[in-house]
Amino acid sequence: xxxxxxxxxxxxxxxxxxxxxxxxxxxxxxxxxxxxxxxxxxxxxxxxxxxxxxxxxxxxxxxxxxxxxxxxxxxxxxxxxxxxxxxxxxxxxxxxxxxxxxxxxxxxxxxxxxxxxxxxxxxxxxxxxxxxxxxxxxxxxxxxxxxxxxxxxxxxxxxxxxxxxxxxxxxxxxxxxxxxxxxxxxxxxxxxxxxxxxxxxxxxxxxxxxxxxxxxxxxxxxxxxxxxxxxxxxxxxxxxxxxxxxxxxxxxxxxxxxxxxxxxxxxxxxxxxxxxxxxxxxxxxxxxxxxxxxxxxxxxxxxxxxxxxxxxxxxxxxxxxxxxxxxxxxxxxxxxxxxxxxxxxxxxxxxxxxxxxxxxxxxxxxxxxxxxxxxxxxxxxxxxxxxxxxxxxxxxxxxxxxxxxxxxxxxxx
Numbered sequence: 159x160x161x162x163x164x165x166x167x168x169x170x171x172x173x174x175x176x177x178x179x180x181x182x183x184x185x186x187x188x189x190x191x192x193x194x195x196x197x198x199x200x201x202x203x204x205x206x207x208x209x210x211x212x213x214x215x216x217x218x219x220x221x222x223x224x225x226x227x228x229x230x231x232x233x234x235x236x237x238x239x240x241x242x243x244x245x246x247x248x249x250x251x252x253x254x255x256x257x258x259x260x261x262x263x264x265x266x267x268x269x270x271x272x273x274x275x276x277x278x279x280x281x282x283x284x285x286x287x288x289x290x291x292x293x294x295x296x297x298x299x300x301x302x303x304x305x306x307x308x309x310x311x312x313x314x315x316x317x318x319x320x321x322x323x324x325x326x327x328x329x330x331x332x333x334x335x336x337x338x339x340x341x342x343x344x345x346x347x348x349x350x351x352x353x354x355x356x357x358x359x360x361x362x363x364x365x366x367x368x369x370x371x372x373x374x375x376x377x378x379x380x381x382x383x384x385x386x387x388x389x390x391x392x393x394x395x396x397x398x399x400x401x402x403x404x405x406x407x408x409x410x411x412x413x414x415x416x417x418x419x420x421x422x423x424x425x426x427x428x429x430x431x432x433x434x435x436x437x438x439x440x441x442x443x444x445x446x447x448x449x450x451x452x453x454x455x456x457x458x459x460x461x462x463x464x465x466x467x468x469x470x471x472x473x474x475x476x477x478x479x480x481x482x483x484x485x486x487x488x489x490x491x492x493x494x495x496x497x498x499x500x501x502x503x504x505x506x507x508x509x510x511x512x513x514x515x516x517x518x519x520x521x522x523x524x525x526x527x528x529x530x531x532x533x534x535x536x537x538x539x540x541x542x543x544x545x546x547x548x549x550x551x552x553x554x555x556x557x558x559x560x561x562x563x564x565x566x567x568x569x570x571x
Contacts, residue, residue, distance in 0.1 A: 161198050165192040165193070168251070184204065185208075186302070189219040190216060191217060191218055222239050231300040237556060250268050273551045277314050277315060278317050282320065283320045285297060285341070286339070287339065323373055335358030352376040353378065355377075365390065428442050428448075429489070429520075431493070435458045438491055450470065450484045459472060477503055492523065494526075496531065521545075522565040523564055527558065547563050
């Protein structure tokens with residue numbers, strides 16, 4: 159079925175939203191204010207639209223600069239065809255809609271802080287590797303064909319040095335494991351570049367590979383079914399590939415904001431859960447706060463212990479298993495992965511409100527990379543009120559947004 163559609167909004171995944179004969183239709187690569195002709199494919203209670211033609215261009219629409227965005231239908235970005243202001247506006251609406259629809263919280267779209275860089279901000283790029291005869295292709299997936307990959311020539315949201323390192327890796331790809339598919343990630347830092355290869359069962363030629371890519375400071379391998387291994391490193395390169403934000407400029411603004419909001423509560427003690435290397439705990443301890451960190455990754459825990467004074471508690475383990483031992487406290491910082499908080503965590507934090515004066519009610523600072531799981535977790539915390547809600551554009555040109563939600567005890571929104 160072909161129909162003319164008016165695009166009214168951007169959905170959480172980045173598709174434009176329209177309505178046709180009672181169905182919500184999601185149309186990739188469209189902008190609010192567009193009128194488009196699209197093929198409609200019903201999918202139960204909604205429909206997928208395949209764009210045929212833009213018959214009326216939105217004032218929010220621009221020409222995307224990346225050659226892969228339209229030519230290869232690259233799925234890495236979803237919003238390059240929108241002005242940057244329109245992207246940030248759409249992300250605020252995505253957060254608002256999730257909290258209203260899933261979390262049952264009546265909020266307005268939050269302000270989304272702009273990234274210092276709209277382009278070339280990523281210090282990490284992960285690509286799929288696929289063997290083609292005796293050579294390799296490294297690339298990303300088209301948004302409408304996730305089983306395929308196309309060779310990546312450029313990536314204007316990624317730092318030039320990261321893309322250059324990938325080109326050097328592909329020039330040395332004859333030394334990769336002899337498999338049909340692999341996955342790799344290049345990250346740069348002040349120390350240099352690191353490469354993590356995932357997949358394969360044997361890698362006999364990793365010394366030749368490392369020698370052929372002199373720009374690498376460290377080489378890691380995660381074999382099929384195995385654990386991460388440091389294969390080689392050069393000089394004084396710090397080899398720990400711990401988690402870090404891929405957009406350092408806006409990540410610094412987010413950290414400063416969280417520290418400011420936490421300190422506004424004048425806490426004597428703070429727990430940082432899902433702490434990584436404990437950056438927030440380190441900053442808070444320097445301000446005289448008693449800190450406890452909880453983190454599962456052993457390498458990150460070791461680095462946290464080395465960075466904090468002996469008065470801190472550094473706990474290695476799962477937050478859902480260890481948080482109870484860190485309570486009571488004045489504030490809890492929650493920075494979970496994309497799948498959000500384990501229900502045991504929200505149950506424990508809700509129960510803390512029922513313990514009377516002997517069990518202080520902690521303020522919560524939830525740093526979320528997924529508005530839907532944030533909303534779900536807020537629904538599980540009905541005895542907390544949203545004190546502030548702010549977005550940070552960690553990933554310009556994509557539909558992803560980082561959100562900081564400050565929660566205080568009390569019923570309300």
